[in-house]
Amino acid sequence: MGITENELERKMPIGVFDSGIGGMTVVREIMRQLPNERIIYFGDTARVPYGSKSKETVTRYSKQIVRFLRSQHVKAIVVACNTASACALEELERDTDIPFVDVVRPGAKVAAQTTQNGRVGVIATRATIGSDIYTTYIRRINPDIQVIGKACPLFVPLVEEGLWQDPVTDEIATRYLSELIDIDIDTLILGCTHYPLIRATVGRIMGEHVTLVNPAYETARKLKKVLEARSLSNPEPAALGTSQHQFFVSDGADQFIHFANSIIKYGILSAKVIQIEDY
């Protein structure tokens, strides 16, 4: 008896992309929750940040990346980028037959289900807050929930500099979060892929009565459900280490590897630079 088409499909990798390196927190969660799956990651480090670019440009870039990932024979794609999720998701889903999981809707859903007092905070980049994407999705689920967004522009550079636990990050976080504390939210979405790395700091400042929602975690959970529903999960355990995963960037492989290795506990051996404009 030969190998069936579905058996082959189940062994295909998951594509994950982000405008840069933040999507690696989503990769980490997928590795934890779906250890059998191989990952092909693309970080658009040459064109980061997407947040300041127009919807048309972000959609064009995202389509190039999807074409690249499909050339690697992925069975599903995770849009691990808030801006691409907000700008391009609907058009990507319309064009492609494989399933997409984005990084916004899973967190929005859990937040809407979690809040008791109807006041949900969102911390994110200025672009994500400006897009009102979390507000839109949460209000679709429950129009009575009040969503309070707070842009935290210094968090990304602080995280990228490795100051995850540092008095400077404490001080900046205390300033950013004070108004959310004043408003008495009971649920807070970490609305940027970098923020899970300062989750401990944010949690300590907000206090135990505030539930933190980590979209990276919820995205991996959603991916697991989607794969199971479509009989696409890989039933076989993956090889040890990350050798089965592959990492691609559009620029700055060394800097990517350095940051990625600070997130993923076992080392990422290499990352390859590709010309994404060619796709």
Next chain:
Amino acid sequence: MGITENELERKMPIGVFDSGIGGMTVVREIMRQLPNERIIYFGDTARVPYGSKSKETVTRYSKQIVRFLRSQHVKAIVVACNTASACALEELERDTDIPFVDVVRPGAKVAAQTTQNGRVGVIATRATIGSDIYTTYIRRINPDIQVIGKACPLFVPLVEEGLWQDPVTDEIATRYLSELIDIDIDTLILGCTHYPLIRATVGRIMGEHVTLVNPAYETARKLKKVLEARSLSNPEPAALGTSQHQFFVSDGADQFIHFANSIIKYGILSAKVIQIEDY
């Protein structure tokens, strides 16, 4: 008697460009030192940062911007961007007949002339430090000078968040500058267009015996000399305020105006978004 060609030329504006908003510190110095001159500024806010892009890409972008500025009939162009100065200057100068003034060489020259103990520090973005551009120019003037570069990646976000005088900026600056203090430099180049805005903090930490070189100031001085040498200075006083100046960006006009108004004392009334790819 009619108006001579040179009289017309002298009234033409100065073009200034940067990858984003940092070049406004150069604009501020030109306004101070050459109050008769009109300025056309372009900030490539949609494609910032240039530091992570290849030399070819930065050159292509810079050429587009030069074509746009020339369409505005400028008599000289100031490249108020360290990356564009490092990557594209020679090619731009080869293609164009009007004078170019860059932001790197004037500061490098003054630093080489200033140091007494032959130890010059440069603080800048990771990209500028990685390019070794200041080292190259200083060593061309005096190969015996030791140039010590220190990347300060958090300074740009701290400046853009307005934390020019803030305990957090003090703390971060103290960390970044400690190794330059240990090496006993006597001259320090503020090698990023954002840094003049935290000059006071840097100066206090380095101490009085260290001379700070502000490339924005030296660039405006160089521009003045170039215009005088070519008989291109405008002899007539400009109108009051900034109404004679014009500001263009490739995205995010509101955010540009907000930052620009924090630098330039009299208000910038407006900024126009243009499609720079069309040039």
